[in-house]
Amino acid sequence: GAVVSQHPSWVICKSGTSVKIECRSLDFQATTMFWYRQFPKQSLMLMATSNEGSKATYEQGVEKDKFLINHASLTLSTLTVTSAHPEDSSFYICSARDEASGTSEQFFGPGTRLTVL
Amino acid sequence: GENVEQHPSTLSVQEGDSAVIKCTYSDSASNYFPWYKQELGKRPQLIIDIRSNVGEKKDQRIAVTLNKTAKHFSLHITETQPEDSAVYFCAASPGTYKYIFGTGTRLKVLA
Numbered sequence: 215g216a217v218v219s220q221h222p223s224w225v226i227c228k229s230g231t232s233v234k235i236e237c238r239s240l241d242f243q244a245t246t247m248f249w250y251r252q253f254p255k256q257s258l259m260l261m262a263t264s265n266e267g268s269k270a271t272y273e274q275g276v277e278k279d280k281f282l283i284n285h286a287s288l289t290l291s292t293l294t295v296t297s298a299h300p301e302d303s304s305f306y307i308c309s310a311r312d313e314a315s316g317t318s319e320q321f322f323g324p325g326t327r328l329t330v331l
Numbered sequence: 332g333e334n335v336e337q338h339p340s341t342l343s344v345q346e347g348d349s350a351v352i353k354c355t356y357s358d359s360a361s362n363y364f365p366w367y368k369q370e371l372g373k374r375p376q377l378i379i380d381i382r383s384n385v386g387e388k389k390d391q392r393i394a395v396t397l398n399k400t401a402k403h404f405s406l407h408i409t410e411t412q413p414e415d416s417a418v419y420f421c422a423a424s425p426g427t428y429k430y431i432f433g434t435g436t437r438l439k440v441l442a
Contacts, residue, residue: 258432318363322374
């Protein structure tokens with residue numbers, strides 16, 4: 215149980231285009247999901263907390279208009295990187311907490327590698 | 332906000348020896364401290380966690396200790412094996428269930 219999927223696993227796009235990444239909790243419901251960004255050989259940096267049915271909470275320094283987050287259902291959150299540029303190239307990972315379990319553990323998706331040309 | 336420091340950044344040990352990774356956190360409200368193992372290009376995998384009301388937790392070769400007063404927590408791996416080689420991240424959860432990760436430790440177990 216507690217499986218999180220992401221789609222796509224990798225994407226290559228041209229500078230200036232937008233890219234949407236999906237994060238799904240497959241066997242549990244998640245009112246809260248989290249989006250992280252990880253540059254090569256670096257740590258996971260929390261970008262935002264995605265809240266089902268309400269606005270996401272962004273971490274300091276993360277542009278909310280550039281990284282659009284939508285959490286329209288209890289099993290799906292999407293991250294859209296708008297007007298992507300080469301510096302947005304990174305590994306994007308989502309996570310979700312199974313609230314029904316009563317634990318604080320987050321389950322991570324497999325990540326999406328974004329390359330902006 | 333919460334800040335988590337992790338040391339060392341790289342660690343090489345001989346197979347069979349122990350490895351210790353240390354983290355410090357800044358926010359006294361943090362109450363949950365997980366440790367993750369990440370292999371290259373893969374998702375982080377939880378290996379052990381500890382809550383703030385516990386001082387130590389052990390799971391076979393892996394143990395975690397927490398010193399709330401000093402805001403320190405440490406990962407101990409005994410009898411290391413080559414398959415333990417990976418990047419390890421500590422994290423602190425300062426409430427609202429979000430995680431703030433440490434900078435990571437690249438562990439290499441030499442056969």
